[in-house]
Amino acid sequence: MSDPSRKRSHRDVPRAEVPQQVDWLLSPVEWLVTCDEAFRVWAPGAVAVRGDTIVAVGSRDAVEGSFRGRRRKDLSGCIVCPGLVNTHVHGAMSVFRGIADDLPLQRWLKEIIFPIEAAHVNADLVYLGTLLSTVEMILGGTTTFCDGYFFEGTAAVAVRDSGIRAVLGQGILGFPTPDQPDPSKAMDRATAFLKSFPSGNHRLRPSLFCHAPYTCSPETLLWVKGICREHGCLFQTHLSETRSEVEDLTRKYGRRPVIFLDDLGILDAGTLCAHAVWVDEEEIARLAERRVAVSHNPQSNMKLGAGAAPVPRMLEAGLTVGLGTDGCASNNDLDLFGEMAAAARLHKVVTGNPVACSAQQVLRMATRMGARALGWDSDIGSIEAGKKADLIAVDCRSPHLTPLYDPVSHLVYAARSSDVSLVWVGGDLVVEDGKIRTVDEEKLRREVAALARRISRSLTFR
Ligand SMILES: CSC[C@H]1O[C@@H](n2cnc3c(O)ncnc32)[C@H](O)[C@@H]1O
Numbered sequence: 001m002s003d004p005s006r007k008r009s010h011r012d013v014p015r016a017e018v019p020q021q022v023d024w025l026l027s028p029v030e031w032l033v034t035c036d037e038a039f040r041v042w043a044p045g046a047v048a049v050r051g052d053t054i055v056a057v058g059s060r061d062a063v064e065g066s067f068r069g070r071r072r073k074d075l076s077g078c079i080v081c082p083g084l085v086n087t088h089v090h091g092a093m094s095v096f097r098g099i100a101d102d103l104p105l106q107r108w109l110k111e112i113i114f115p116i117e118a119a120h121v122n123a124d125l126v127y128l129g130t131l132l133s134t135v136e137m138i139l140g141g142t143t144t145f146c147d148g149y150f151f152e153g154t155a156a157v158a159v160r161d162s163g164i165r166a167v168l169g170q171g172i173l174g175f176p177t178p179d180q181p182d183p184s185k186a187m188d189r190a191t192a193f194l195k196s197f198p199s200g201n202h203r204l205r206p207s208l209f210c211h212a213p214y215t216c217s218p219e220t221l222l223w224v225k226g227i228c229r230e231h232g233c234l235f236q237t238h239l240s241e242t243r244s245e246v247e248d249l250t251r252k253y254g255r256r257p258v259i260f261l262d263d264l265g266i267l268d269a270g271t272l273c274a275h276a277v278w279v280d281e282e283e284i285a286r287l288a289e290r291r292v293a294v295s296h297n298p299q300s301n302m303k304l305g306a307g308a309a310p311v312p313r314m315l316e317a318g319l320t321v322g323l324g325t326d327g328c329a330s331n332n333d334l335d336l337f338g339e340m341a342a343a344a345r346l347h348k349v350v351t352g353n354p355v356a357c358s359a360q361q362v363l364r365m366a367t368r369m370g371a372r373a374l375g376w377d378s379d380i381g382s383i384e385a386g387k388k389a390d391l392i393a394v395d396c397r398s399p400h401l402t403p404l405y406d407p408v409s410h411l412v413y414a415a416r417s418s419d420v421s422l423v424w425v426g427g428d429l430v431v432e433d434g435k436i437r438t439v440d441e442e443k444l445r446r447e448v449a450a451l452a453r454r455i456s457r458s459l460t461f462r
Protein backbone atom coordinates (compact mmCIF):
# COMPACT_ATOMS: atom_id res chain seq x y z
CA MET A 1 0.00 0.00 0.00
CA SER A 2 1.28 3.51 -0.79
CA ASP A 3 2.24 5.75 2.10
CA PRO A 4 -1.13 7.34 3.00
CA SER A 5 0.66 10.58 3.95
CA ARG A 6 1.15 11.10 0.22
CA LYS A 7 -2.59 11.51 -0.28
CA ARG A 8 -2.99 15.13 0.62
CA SER A 9 -6.35 16.81 0.97
CA HIS A 10 -5.14 20.25 2.07
CA ARG A 11 -5.11 23.16 -0.34
CA ASP A 12 -1.76 23.99 -1.94
CA VAL A 13 -3.09 25.87 -4.97
CA PRO A 14 -3.70 29.54 -4.01
CA ARG A 15 -7.33 30.42 -4.73
CA ALA A 16 -7.68 33.23 -7.32
CA GLU A 17 -10.31 35.96 -6.75
CA VAL A 18 -11.86 35.14 -10.12
CA PRO A 19 -11.35 31.62 -11.44
CA GLN A 20 -8.81 31.63 -14.26
CA GLN A 21 -9.67 30.18 -17.62
CA VAL A 22 -7.57 27.24 -18.80
CA ASP A 23 -7.75 24.99 -21.86
CA TRP A 24 -8.25 21.76 -19.96
CA LEU A 25 -9.53 21.06 -16.49
CA LEU A 26 -9.15 17.40 -15.57
CA SER A 27 -11.35 17.00 -12.54
CA PRO A 28 -12.10 15.03 -10.55
CA VAL A 29 -9.23 12.62 -11.07
CA GLU A 30 -9.88 9.68 -8.78
CA TRP A 31 -6.16 8.98 -8.29
CA LEU A 32 -3.58 11.51 -9.49
CA VAL A 33 -0.09 9.98 -9.36
CA THR A 34 2.22 12.95 -9.95
CA CYS A 35 5.61 11.13 -9.97
CA ASP A 36 7.05 14.37 -8.56
CA GLU A 37 10.13 14.28 -6.31
CA ALA A 38 8.02 13.36 -3.26
CA PHE A 39 5.91 10.99 -5.37
CA ARG A 40 2.73 12.75 -4.25
CA VAL A 41 -0.64 11.16 -4.96
CA TRP A 42 -3.84 13.26 -4.86
CA ALA A 43 -7.10 11.46 -4.26
CA PRO A 44 -9.23 13.01 -5.60
CA GLY A 45 -7.00 15.35 -7.55
CA ALA A 46 -7.20 17.73 -10.47
CA VAL A 47 -4.94 19.18 -13.16
CA ALA A 48 -5.28 22.48 -15.05
CA VAL A 49 -3.58 22.89 -18.43
CA ARG A 50 -3.06 26.04 -20.48
CA GLY A 51 -1.66 25.61 -23.99
CA ASP A 52 1.00 22.90 -23.76
CA THR A 53 1.76 23.46 -20.08
CA ILE A 54 0.44 22.27 -16.74
CA VAL A 55 -0.54 25.33 -14.69
CA ALA A 56 -1.88 23.70 -11.53
CA VAL A 57 -1.91 20.31 -9.83
CA GLY A 58 -3.46 19.46 -6.50
CA SER A 59 -6.56 18.43 -4.69
CA ARG A 60 -9.82 18.57 -6.56
CA ASP A 61 -11.19 21.30 -4.29
CA ALA A 62 -8.15 23.53 -4.60
CA VAL A 63 -7.84 23.34 -8.39
CA GLU A 64 -11.57 23.53 -9.09
CA GLY A 65 -11.79 26.62 -6.84
CA SER A 66 -9.26 28.49 -8.96
CA PHE A 67 -9.74 27.34 -12.55
CA ARG A 68 -12.47 27.02 -15.16
CA GLY A 69 -11.72 24.77 -18.13
CA ARG A 70 -12.78 25.52 -21.70
CA ARG A 71 -12.70 21.73 -22.01
CA ARG A 72 -13.17 19.39 -19.13
CA LYS A 73 -12.81 15.70 -18.38
CA ASP A 74 -14.29 13.87 -15.45
CA LEU A 75 -11.77 11.15 -14.62
CA SER A 76 -13.67 9.33 -11.92
CA GLY A 77 -12.60 5.69 -11.97
CA CYS A 78 -9.25 6.62 -13.52
CA ILE A 79 -5.63 6.88 -12.49
CA VAL A 80 -3.87 9.81 -14.14
CA CYS A 81 -0.09 9.74 -14.29
CA PRO A 82 2.62 11.30 -16.46
CA GLY A 83 3.00 9.96 -19.98
CA LEU A 84 5.52 7.13 -19.96
CA VAL A 85 9.04 7.58 -21.35
CA ASN A 86 10.54 4.77 -23.45
CA THR A 87 14.31 5.34 -23.38
CA HIS A 88 15.35 2.77 -26.00
CA VAL A 89 13.51 2.03 -29.25
CA HIS A 90 14.31 1.24 -32.87
CA GLY A 91 10.97 2.55 -34.11
CA ALA A 92 11.11 1.44 -37.74
CA MET A 93 11.78 -2.16 -36.68
CA SER A 94 8.09 -2.69 -35.89
CA VAL A 95 7.80 -3.90 -39.49
CA PHE A 96 10.17 -6.76 -38.51
CA ARG A 97 8.08 -7.84 -35.51
CA GLY A 98 8.28 -11.61 -35.12
CA ILE A 99 10.58 -12.08 -38.11
CA ALA A 100 13.36 -13.80 -36.11
CA ASP A 101 12.71 -15.13 -32.63
CA ASP A 102 14.51 -17.41 -30.21
CA LEU A 103 18.09 -16.63 -31.23
CA PRO A 104 21.11 -15.26 -29.36
CA LEU A 105 22.02 -11.63 -30.13
CA GLN A 106 24.98 -12.08 -32.49
CA ARG A 107 23.24 -14.73 -34.66
CA TRP A 108 20.01 -12.70 -34.58
CA LEU A 109 21.87 -9.58 -35.75
CA LYS A 110 24.40 -11.02 -38.20
CA GLU A 111 22.40 -13.84 -39.78
CA ILE A 112 18.95 -12.25 -39.91
CA ILE A 113 18.54 -8.60 -38.96
CA PHE A 114 21.53 -6.92 -40.65
CA PRO A 115 20.88 -8.75 -43.98
CA ILE A 116 17.16 -7.92 -43.87
CA GLU A 117 17.97 -4.31 -43.10
CA ALA A 118 20.46 -4.18 -45.98
CA ALA A 119 17.81 -5.54 -48.36
CA HIS A 120 14.74 -3.62 -47.23
CA VAL A 121 15.41 -0.54 -45.13
CA ASN A 122 14.79 2.69 -47.00
CA ALA A 123 13.09 5.99 -46.18
CA ASP A 124 9.59 4.66 -46.99
CA LEU A 125 10.02 1.68 -44.65
CA VAL A 126 11.32 3.95 -41.89
CA TYR A 127 8.34 6.26 -42.25
CA LEU A 128 5.79 3.42 -42.08
CA GLY A 129 7.57 1.47 -39.34
CA THR A 130 8.13 4.52 -37.18
CA LEU A 131 4.53 5.68 -37.62
CA LEU A 132 3.28 2.20 -36.64
CA SER A 133 5.48 2.28 -33.55
CA THR A 134 4.34 5.74 -32.53
CA VAL A 135 0.71 4.62 -32.77
CA GLU A 136 1.41 1.53 -30.66
CA MET A 137 3.28 3.59 -28.09
CA ILE A 138 0.76 6.43 -27.86
CA LEU A 139 -2.16 4.01 -27.48
CA GLY A 140 -0.20 2.28 -24.69
CA GLY A 141 0.46 5.47 -22.74
CA THR A 142 3.98 6.29 -23.93
CA THR A 143 4.27 9.98 -24.77
CA THR A 144 8.06 10.21 -25.30
CA PHE A 145 10.51 7.78 -26.84
CA CYS A 146 14.19 7.72 -27.59
CA ASP A 147 14.96 6.24 -30.99
CA GLY A 148 18.00 4.94 -32.82
CA TYR A 149 17.85 3.89 -36.46
CA PHE A 150 18.57 4.88 -40.03
CA PHE A 151 16.91 7.66 -42.09
CA GLU A 152 16.06 9.45 -38.86
CA GLY A 153 15.12 12.62 -40.76
CA THR A 154 12.23 10.58 -42.17
CA ALA A 155 11.47 9.13 -38.73
CA ALA A 156 11.02 12.77 -37.64
CA VAL A 157 8.20 13.18 -40.17
CA ALA A 158 6.37 10.13 -38.77
CA VAL A 159 6.86 11.40 -35.24
CA ARG A 160 5.47 14.80 -36.18
CA ASP A 161 2.46 13.20 -37.91
CA SER A 162 1.64 11.11 -34.84
CA GLY A 163 2.00 13.88 -32.23
CA ILE A 164 4.34 11.94 -29.91
CA ARG A 165 7.50 13.46 -28.38
CA ALA A 166 10.89 11.94 -29.31
CA VAL A 167 14.65 12.04 -29.25
CA LEU A 168 15.74 10.75 -32.66
CA GLY A 169 19.16 9.15 -32.90
CA GLN A 170 20.78 8.83 -36.33
CA GLY A 171 22.43 5.41 -36.38
CA ILE A 172 26.14 5.11 -37.12
CA LEU A 173 28.12 1.90 -37.67
CA GLY A 174 31.65 1.29 -38.90
CA PHE A 175 30.39 -0.53 -41.99
CA PRO A 176 27.84 0.19 -44.75
CA THR A 177 24.33 0.89 -43.50
CA PRO A 178 21.04 1.29 -45.40
CA ASP A 179 21.39 5.07 -45.44
CA GLN A 180 25.19 5.27 -45.63
CA PRO A 181 26.72 2.78 -48.08
CA ASP A 182 30.12 4.47 -47.66
CA PRO A 183 31.09 4.56 -43.95
CA SER A 184 33.89 7.04 -44.68
CA LYS A 185 31.13 9.60 -45.33
CA ALA A 186 29.28 8.92 -42.06
CA MET A 187 30.56 12.12 -40.47
CA ASP A 188 29.13 14.27 -43.28
CA ARG A 189 25.82 12.45 -43.00
CA ALA A 190 25.65 12.89 -39.21
CA THR A 191 26.44 16.60 -39.52
CA ALA A 192 23.88 17.04 -42.30
CA PHE A 193 21.25 15.23 -40.17
CA LEU A 194 21.81 17.62 -37.27
CA LYS A 195 21.86 20.71 -39.51
CA SER A 196 18.65 19.80 -41.32
CA PHE A 197 16.80 18.62 -38.20
CA PRO A 198 13.43 20.43 -37.87
CA SER A 199 14.03 23.31 -35.47
CA GLY A 200 10.49 24.62 -35.01
CA ASN A 201 9.04 21.49 -33.40
CA HIS A 202 9.63 21.45 -29.66
CA ARG A 203 8.56 17.82 -29.39
CA LEU A 204 11.58 16.64 -31.41
CA ARG A 205 15.22 16.50 -30.41
CA PRO A 206 18.11 15.10 -32.47
CA SER A 207 20.73 12.66 -31.24
CA LEU A 208 23.47 10.42 -32.65
CA PHE A 209 23.59 6.69 -31.99
CA CYS A 210 26.88 4.79 -32.29
CA HIS A 211 25.58 1.24 -32.60
CA ALA A 212 28.09 -0.39 -30.21
CA PRO A 213 31.79 -0.45 -29.33
CA TYR A 214 31.99 -3.76 -31.24
CA THR A 215 30.72 -2.20 -34.50
CA CYS A 216 32.24 1.30 -34.17
CA SER A 217 36.00 1.95 -33.96
CA PRO A 218 37.45 4.14 -31.17
CA GLU A 219 37.91 6.86 -33.83
CA THR A 220 34.23 6.69 -34.79
CA LEU A 221 33.10 6.76 -31.16
CA LEU A 222 35.29 9.82 -30.61
CA TRP A 223 34.18 11.91 -33.56
CA VAL A 224 30.50 11.09 -32.92
CA LYS A 225 30.82 12.12 -29.26
CA GLY A 226 32.64 15.29 -30.38
CA ILE A 227 29.77 16.27 -32.70
CA CYS A 228 27.23 15.52 -29.94
CA ARG A 229 29.11 17.82 -27.55
CA GLU A 230 29.29 20.53 -30.21
CA HIS A 231 25.53 20.36 -30.84
CA GLY A 232 24.49 19.72 -27.23
CA CYS A 233 22.73 16.50 -28.17
CA LEU A 234 22.46 13.07 -26.63
CA PHE A 235 25.07 10.39 -27.53
CA GLN A 236 23.59 6.88 -27.52
CA THR A 237 25.14 3.46 -27.74
CA HIS A 238 24.40 -0.21 -26.98
CA LEU A 239 26.71 -1.23 -24.14
CA SER A 240 27.66 -4.62 -22.68
CA GLU A 241 24.49 -6.37 -23.74
CA THR A 242 25.96 -9.91 -23.81
CA ARG A 243 28.69 -11.68 -21.91
CA SER A 244 30.51 -12.76 -25.12
CA GLU A 245 30.61 -9.19 -26.45
CA VAL A 246 32.22 -8.03 -23.19
CA GLU A 247 34.76 -10.86 -23.30
CA ASP A 248 35.66 -10.07 -26.93
CA LEU A 249 36.02 -6.34 -26.29
CA THR A 250 38.03 -6.84 -23.12
CA ARG A 251 40.41 -9.11 -25.05
CA LYS A 252 40.68 -6.60 -27.90
CA TYR A 253 41.25 -3.43 -25.85
CA GLY A 254 42.66 -4.85 -22.61
CA ARG A 255 39.93 -3.22 -20.53
CA ARG A 256 36.27 -3.81 -19.83
CA PRO A 257 33.88 -1.77 -22.04
CA VAL A 258 32.95 0.95 -19.52
CA ILE A 259 36.60 1.61 -18.67
CA PHE A 260 37.48 1.56 -22.37
CA LEU A 261 34.78 4.16 -23.15
CA ASP A 262 35.78 6.27 -20.17
CA ASP A 263 39.44 6.24 -21.18
CA LEU A 264 38.31 7.50 -24.59
CA GLY A 265 36.45 10.36 -22.86
CA ILE A 266 33.03 9.25 -24.09
CA LEU A 267 31.27 9.03 -20.73
CA ASP A 268 29.40 12.04 -19.33
CA ALA A 269 25.88 13.19 -18.49
CA GLY A 270 25.08 13.45 -22.22
CA THR A 271 25.64 9.74 -22.80
CA LEU A 272 22.83 7.15 -22.73
CA CYS A 273 23.82 3.46 -22.73
CA ALA A 274 21.26 0.82 -23.63
CA HIS A 275 21.35 -2.51 -21.77
CA ALA A 276 24.49 -2.44 -19.56
CA VAL A 277 23.74 -6.02 -18.57
CA TRP A 278 27.33 -7.18 -18.02
CA VAL A 279 28.79 -4.37 -15.92
CA ASP A 280 30.80 -5.11 -12.78
CA GLU A 281 30.97 -3.05 -9.57
CA GLU A 282 33.88 -0.92 -10.81
CA GLU A 283 31.99 -0.16 -14.01
CA ILE A 284 28.78 0.75 -12.15
CA ALA A 285 30.78 3.13 -9.96
CA ARG A 286 32.42 4.67 -13.05
CA LEU A 287 29.08 5.13 -14.82
CA ALA A 288 27.69 6.81 -11.69
CA GLU A 289 30.77 9.03 -11.29
CA ARG A 290 30.44 10.20 -14.91
CA ARG A 291 26.65 10.66 -14.51
CA VAL A 292 25.96 8.39 -17.51
CA ALA A 293 22.34 7.27 -17.92
CA VAL A 294 21.35 3.66 -18.56
CA SER A 295 18.31 2.35 -20.43
CA HIS A 296 17.15 -0.91 -18.88
CA ASN A 297 15.44 -3.26 -21.38
CA PRO A 298 14.40 -6.35 -19.38
CA GLN A 299 12.16 -8.06 -21.94
CA SER A 300 14.60 -7.74 -24.84
CA ASN A 301 17.41 -8.97 -22.58
CA MET A 302 15.31 -11.95 -21.49
CA LYS A 303 14.24 -12.84 -25.03
CA LEU A 304 17.76 -12.68 -26.47
CA GLY A 305 19.03 -14.60 -23.44
CA ALA A 306 21.40 -11.72 -22.71
CA GLY A 307 20.89 -11.73 -18.94
CA ALA A 308 19.57 -9.30 -16.32
CA ALA A 309 21.20 -5.90 -15.78
CA PRO A 310 22.18 -5.29 -12.13
CA VAL A 311 19.55 -2.57 -11.79
CA PRO A 312 19.17 -2.65 -7.98
CA ARG A 313 22.96 -2.08 -7.67
CA MET A 314 22.80 0.70 -10.26
CA LEU A 315 20.02 2.46 -8.35
CA GLU A 316 21.94 2.09 -5.08
CA ALA A 317 24.96 3.67 -6.79
CA GLY A 318 22.80 6.66 -7.79
CA LEU A 319 22.71 5.95 -11.52
CA THR A 320 19.93 7.38 -13.65
CA VAL A 321 18.11 4.33 -15.05
CA GLY A 322 15.24 4.63 -17.52
CA LEU A 323 13.12 1.82 -18.94
CA GLY A 324 13.16 0.81 -22.59
CA THR A 325 11.60 -1.81 -24.79
CA ASP A 326 14.30 -2.00 -27.51
CA GLY A 327 12.95 -2.66 -31.01
CA CYS A 328 9.98 -4.82 -31.95
CA ALA A 329 12.22 -7.51 -33.46
CA SER A 330 13.61 -8.35 -30.03
CA ASN A 331 10.76 -7.69 -27.57
CA ASN A 332 8.29 -7.98 -29.56
CA ASP A 333 6.21 -4.98 -28.59
CA LEU A 334 6.62 -1.41 -27.36
CA ASP A 335 4.47 -1.77 -24.27
CA LEU A 336 5.95 -0.01 -21.24
CA PHE A 337 3.27 -1.44 -18.95
CA GLY A 338 4.59 -4.89 -19.84
CA GLU A 339 8.14 -3.64 -19.35
CA MET A 340 7.33 -2.24 -15.89
CA ALA A 341 5.70 -5.51 -14.84
CA ALA A 342 8.73 -7.45 -16.12
CA ALA A 343 11.30 -5.18 -14.46
CA ALA A 344 9.56 -5.28 -11.08
CA ARG A 345 9.44 -9.08 -11.13
CA LEU A 346 12.76 -9.90 -12.82
CA HIS A 347 14.98 -8.32 -10.18
CA LYS A 348 13.16 -10.13 -7.40
CA VAL A 349 13.96 -13.41 -9.16
CA VAL A 350 17.59 -12.51 -9.84
CA THR A 351 18.34 -11.22 -6.34
CA GLY A 352 16.01 -13.55 -4.43
CA ASN A 353 14.83 -10.38 -2.73
CA PRO A 354 11.13 -9.43 -2.94
CA VAL A 355 12.00 -5.88 -1.94
CA ALA A 356 14.22 -5.31 -5.00
CA CYS A 357 12.83 -2.87 -7.60
CA SER A 358 9.66 -1.76 -5.83
CA ALA A 359 6.62 -0.61 -7.77
CA GLN A 360 7.49 2.99 -6.97
CA GLN A 361 11.09 2.60 -8.17
CA VAL A 362 9.90 1.02 -11.40
CA LEU A 363 7.28 3.70 -12.10
CA ARG A 364 9.96 6.29 -11.38
CA MET A 365 12.18 4.65 -14.04
CA ALA A 366 9.33 4.72 -16.55
CA THR A 367 8.62 8.41 -15.94
CA ARG A 368 10.85 10.99 -14.19
CA MET A 369 14.11 9.01 -14.33
CA GLY A 370 13.49 8.17 -17.99
CA ALA A 371 13.01 11.87 -18.68
CA ARG A 372 16.26 12.60 -16.84
CA ALA A 373 18.07 9.91 -18.86
CA LEU A 374 17.09 11.84 -22.01
CA GLY A 375 18.08 15.20 -20.50
CA TRP A 376 14.46 16.34 -20.82
CA ASP A 377 13.41 16.36 -17.16
CA SER A 378 12.89 20.11 -16.98
CA ASP A 379 9.85 19.61 -19.24
CA ILE A 380 8.54 16.08 -18.79
CA GLY A 381 8.46 12.99 -16.54
CA SER A 382 6.13 14.25 -13.80
CA ILE A 383 2.88 16.12 -13.32
CA GLU A 384 3.99 19.47 -11.93
CA ALA A 385 3.06 23.08 -12.65
CA GLY A 386 5.35 24.43 -15.36
CA LYS A 387 5.96 21.07 -17.03
CA LYS A 388 4.53 20.03 -20.39
CA ALA A 389 1.08 18.48 -20.24
CA ASP A 390 2.03 14.90 -21.17
CA LEU A 391 -0.65 12.98 -19.29
CA ILE A 392 -2.35 9.60 -19.47
CA ALA A 393 -5.55 8.28 -17.93
CA VAL A 394 -5.82 4.60 -17.06
CA ASP A 395 -9.41 3.42 -16.79
CA CYS A 396 -9.62 1.20 -13.72
CA ARG A 397 -13.22 0.07 -14.17
CA SER A 398 -12.34 -3.50 -15.15
CA PRO A 399 -12.18 -6.70 -13.12
CA HIS A 400 -8.38 -6.96 -13.31
CA LEU A 401 -8.06 -3.52 -11.67
CA THR A 402 -10.69 -4.09 -8.99
CA PRO A 403 -10.46 -3.28 -6.11
CA LEU A 404 -7.97 -0.43 -6.04
CA TYR A 405 -6.03 0.21 -2.83
CA ASP A 406 -2.81 1.57 -4.29
CA PRO A 407 -2.61 3.22 -7.73
CA VAL A 408 1.19 2.81 -7.97
CA SER A 409 0.82 -0.93 -7.39
CA HIS A 410 -1.87 -1.12 -10.11
CA LEU A 411 0.17 0.84 -12.66
CA VAL A 412 3.13 -1.52 -12.29
CA TYR A 413 1.65 -4.91 -11.41
CA ALA A 414 -1.89 -5.05 -12.79
CA ALA A 415 -2.65 -2.45 -15.47
CA ARG A 416 -2.28 -3.19 -19.18
CA SER A 417 -1.52 -0.84 -22.02
CA SER A 418 -5.07 -1.47 -23.29
CA ASP A 419 -6.40 0.17 -20.11
CA VAL A 420 -5.11 3.56 -21.31
CA SER A 421 -8.17 5.53 -22.37
CA LEU A 422 -6.89 9.12 -22.75
CA VAL A 423 -3.51 10.53 -23.70
CA TRP A 424 -2.37 14.15 -23.95
CA VAL A 425 0.98 15.18 -25.43
CA GLY A 426 1.86 18.81 -24.81
CA GLY A 427 -1.76 19.58 -23.98
CA ASP A 428 -3.07 18.01 -27.21
CA LEU A 429 -5.55 15.17 -26.79
CA VAL A 430 -4.11 12.40 -29.00
CA VAL A 431 -6.10 9.43 -27.62
CA GLU A 432 -9.76 9.57 -26.64
CA ASP A 433 -11.81 6.53 -25.56
CA GLY A 434 -8.78 4.38 -26.40
CA LYS A 435 -8.73 5.58 -30.04
CA ILE A 436 -5.90 7.50 -31.68
CA ARG A 437 -6.95 10.87 -33.12
CA THR A 438 -3.85 11.76 -35.14
CA VAL A 439 -3.36 8.81 -37.49
CA ASP A 440 -5.63 6.78 -39.78
CA GLU A 441 -4.93 3.46 -38.11
CA GLU A 442 -6.79 1.34 -40.67
CA LYS A 443 -4.89 2.82 -43.63
CA LEU A 444 -1.60 2.42 -41.77
CA ARG A 445 -2.34 -1.25 -41.05
CA ARG A 446 -3.07 -1.89 -44.76
CA GLU A 447 0.16 -0.20 -45.83
CA VAL A 448 2.27 -2.11 -43.30
CA ALA A 449 0.62 -5.40 -44.34
CA ALA A 450 1.52 -4.72 -48.00
CA LEU A 451 5.12 -3.97 -47.03
CA ALA A 452 5.29 -7.11 -44.86
CA ARG A 453 4.10 -9.22 -47.82
CA ARG A 454 6.99 -7.86 -49.91
CA ILE A 455 9.48 -8.55 -47.09
CA SER A 456 8.04 -12.02 -46.54
CA ARG A 457 8.44 -12.98 -50.22
CA SER A 458 12.16 -12.17 -50.03
CA LEU A 459 12.94 -14.26 -46.97
CA THR A 460 15.19 -17.21 -47.78
CA PHE A 461 15.49 -18.64 -44.28
CA ARG A 462 11.83 -19.57 -43.93
C1 LIG B 1 22.24 2.31 -34.68
S1 LIG B 1 21.10 1.44 -33.80
C2 LIG B 1 20.25 0.53 -35.04
C3 LIG B 1 20.84 -0.81 -35.26
O1 LIG B 1 20.79 -1.55 -34.06
C4 LIG B 1 20.30 -2.84 -34.31
N1 LIG B 1 19.76 -3.41 -33.08
C5 LIG B 1 18.47 -3.51 -32.72
N2 LIG B 1 18.36 -4.06 -31.51
C6 LIG B 1 19.62 -4.31 -31.09
C7 LIG B 1 20.17 -4.85 -29.93
O2 LIG B 1 19.41 -5.30 -28.92
N3 LIG B 1 21.49 -4.96 -29.81
C8 LIG B 1 22.29 -4.55 -30.81
N4 LIG B 1 21.83 -4.03 -31.95
C9 LIG B 1 20.51 -3.90 -32.09
C10 LIG B 1 19.31 -2.61 -35.40
O3 LIG B 1 18.96 -3.79 -36.04
C11 LIG B 1 20.03 -1.62 -36.27
O4 LIG B 1 20.90 -2.26 -37.16
Ligand SMILES: [Zn+2]
Pocket residue numbers: 088089090238274326327
Ligand atom coordinates in the same frame (compact mmCIF):
# COMPACT_ATOMS: atom_id res chain seq x y z
ZN1 LIG C 1 18.67 -1.61 -29.18
